[in-house]
Amino acid sequence: MTSVLHRSLKASYPKAASGQGIHIRDTEGRDYIDASGGAAVSCLGHMHPDVLSAMRKQLDELEYAHTGFFTTEVAEQLGDDLVAHAPEGMSHVYFVSGGSEAIEAALKMARQYFVEIGQPQRARFIARKQSYHGNTLGALAVGGNEWRRAQFEPLLVKTHHVSPPYAYRDRRADESDAEYGERLAQELEAMIAELGPDTIIGFIAETVGGATAGALTAPEGYYRRVREICDRHGILLILDEVMCGMGRTGTLHACEQEGVTPDLMTIAKGMGGGYAPIGGVLVHEKIIDAFAAGSGMFQHGHTYLGHPVACAASLAVQQVIRRDNLLENVRKQGKYLTQRLEARFGNHPHVGDIRGRGLFQAIELVADRSSKETFDPARKVHAQIKQEAMARGLMCYPMGGTIDGIHGDHVLLAPPFIVNEADIDAIVERLGDAVDAVVG
Numbered sequence: 001m002t003s004v005l006h007r008s009l010k011a012s013y014p015k016a017a018s019g020q021g022i023h024i025r026d027t028e029g030r031d032y033i034d035a036s037g038g039a040a041v042s043c044l045g046h047m048h049p050d051v052l053s054a055m056r057k058q059l060d061e062l063e064y065a066h067t068g069f070f071t072t073e074v075a076e077q078l079g080d081d082l083v084a085h086a087p088e089g090m091s092h093v094y095f096v097s098g099g100s101e102a103i104e105a106a107l108k109m110a111r112q113y114f115v116e117i118g119q120p121q122r123a124r125f126i127a128r129k130q131s132y133h134g135n136t137l138g139a140l141a142v143g144g145n146e147w148r149r150a151q152f153e154p155l156l157v158k159t160h161h162v163s164p165p166y167a168y169r170d171r172r173a174d175e176s177d178a179e180y181g182e183r184l185a186q187e188l189e190a191m192i193a194e195l196g197p198d199t200i201i202g203f204i205a206e207t208v209g210g211a212t213a214g215a216l217t218a219p220e221g222y223y224r225r226v227r228e229i230c231d232r233h234g235i236l237l238i239l240d241e242v243m244c245g246m247g248r249t250g251t252l253h254a255c256e257q258e259g260v261t262p263d264l265m266t267i268a269k270g271m272g273g274g275y276a277p278i279g280g281v282l283v284h285e286k287i288i289d290a291f292a293a294g295s296g297m298f299q300h301g302h303t304y305l306g307h308p309v310a311c312a313a314s315l316a317v318q319q320v321i322r323r324d325n326l327l328e329n330v331r332k333q334g335k336y337l338t339q340r341l342e343a344r345f346g347n348h349p350h351v352g353d354i355r356g357r358g359l360f361q362a363i364e365l366v367a368d369r370s371s372k373e374t375f376d377p378a379r380k381v382h383a384q385i386k387q388e389a390m391a392r393g394l395m396c397y398p399m400g401g402t403i404d405g406i407h408g409d410h411v412l413l414a415p416p417f418i419v420n421e422a423d424i425d426a427i428v429e430r431l432g433d434a435v436d437a438v439v440g
Contacts, residue, residue: 014390019046022416022423024395032390033415035427036397039211040243040360040414043270044317044326051275054316058309067306075306078315082280085252085318087261091285094298095278095306099242100134102266102279103204107138108300109264110202110236113287116294119198119234125157126191126203128164130404132212133204133240142204145212146405160195162187164209165218168353168364169372169403181219189229202236202263203229207254208244208357213402214364214410215356223258236263236287242279243360246270247321247417250331250358257357263287273317276310326417333419334358340428350439359417364402365409365439374407381438382409388434396431411435 006013014026022045024032034042044051058074065072075095082093094109096102107125114122127133129144140149141156144164149156163170163184171180192200203226209216230237239262244254246267251257253265264287268279291298304310321327338354338361345351345363352366365381367373375381382398389396402408415427 021045021047022419030393032393032395033423033427033430034395035413035415035431036395037269037414037416038274038395039269039397040248040412041269041274043247043417044273044320045416045418046274048273048275048317048320050320051273051313051316054312055275055309058312062308064308066303068301072306072308072311074308074311074315078311078318081315081318082267082282086282087253087255087265089261089284089286090265090282092283092288094281094283095311096268096280096302097277097304097307097310098279099240099266099268100136100139101302102242102268102281103134103139103142103240104136105300106204106238106264106266106281107142107201109281109283109287109298110238112295112299113236113290114201116290122199122201124160124195124200126160126162126188126195126200128205129161130164130166130209130213130216130402131161131206131240132210133206134242143212145401147401150405160191162191164205164213164216165222166209166213166216167219168355177219178221181222182225184219184222185225185229188226192229192233192235197233197235200233200235202238204238204240206240206244207258208249208360210243211397211399211412214362214399214412215360217355217357218258223255223260227260238262238264238266240266242266242268243414247327247330248358248360248414250327250334252327254357271317272310272314275313275317276307277304278307278310278314321417324418329419330358330417333415333421333424334361336421337361337413337415337424337428340424344428344432345435348435350435356413359419360412360414362410362412363435365411365435374403375409375439377401377406382411384438385409385411385434388437389431392430392433394427394430394434396427396434 017027018025079093127142131144133139133143141159144161263284265282272278341354351363353364367375382400386398397412402410
């Protein structure tokens with residue numbers, strides 16, 4: 001028996017005992033390749049000596065100081081580091097303890113911005129279907145993950161959702177990528193017109209779609225059109241890079257590859273690499289200027305924001321990524337991962353799509369390739385694949401409800417930035433065996 005309320009009361013979990021590099025070992029002595037970084041968290045793998053050393057050093061100096069009384073040197077250093085490498089115009093970072101907190105803070109910042117500049121009538125957010133922004137009530141409200149939202153719907157603030165970029169399912173045969181992207185942009189434009197531009201606070205989107213639909217990338221030019229639409233209507237663009245950011249797609253911020261700068265951007269996961277709970281909101285200077293000219297504060301706060309040990313871990317993670325040129329490795333190994341997935345699953349009768357960017361890629365499973373028919377949701381193919389993968393010493397991130405919250409299965413891969421080609425060979429081989437064990 002356990003006294004811990006685990007994620008499932010019906011599951012029995014192995015106990016993680018130790019970790020090293022891309023591996024985790026349980027108390028029974030079984031090794032697992034962490035091919036998902038947990039949930040795209042462990043960007044440096046496990047037990048990196050430089051990060052552990054930085055945390056120990058901070059513990060020897062100061063373990064905690066409440067930000068209502070003090071700042072700390074390590075928080076200031078991390079803030080300077082993050083802003084120095086942020087998209088142009090980002091001037092400040094607000095620290096929190098994780099991705100859901102970051103989304104909550106960003107939503108409140110966006111609302112307060114319009115109150116500060118005298119537009120309090122703006123009270124609506126537009127987001128995308130099949131998105132995931134976190135599990136707190138505000139994050140669930142803007143998220144489009146239907147099965148996570150369903151039972152809490154009466155508690156959620158009304159949010160309006162448009163289609164995600166999901167070319168495999170939604171791009172028409174007679175459309176080019178550019179035409180598909182323009183159609184998505186026009187859907188956003190139509191939603192804004194329907195609701196009234198001066199009622200809308202912001203449009204929030206995952207720059208690269210995460211766990212809900214599996215590494216969805218947007219057509220070329222889509223985000224530039226979204227940025228133009230938001231600017232024309234005075235709407236804030238909020239990009240959620242909690243999962244896809246901080247190097248995961250091959251650049252520090254995924255939006256760099258889209259050629260846009262958001263007004264607010266949430267970061268977490270790879271920000272601290274799992275060594276301590278930390279997240280943040282990167283804030284554009286125009287929002288800071290509005291706060292400074294108005295109330296002079298952000299009306300929000302958490303007990304553990306700016307935690308010194310978490311900041312020390314995060315700063316060390318970022319320094320290691322740059323020192324060891326790991327973004328280049330993400331790009332290099334990401335290309336190799338694509339090649340290996342294409343070789344193993346490109347003609348697989350039950351893999352319909354392979355997608356993603358960098359070390360953030362997914363396969364979508366189908367009952368029939370020609371029709372793109374999904375497996376019966378009752379089979380829970382994604383859950384079976386997770387079980388078979390674990391039995392083969394592989395941690396991956398399968399999910400169901402890929403298409404609409406009910407139908408569809410996919411498997412997300414997000415290995416640490418330190419992987420090499422031999423690691424990727426092992427990951428793809430074990431995943432292939434797990435998929436074949438379930439769907440043949």
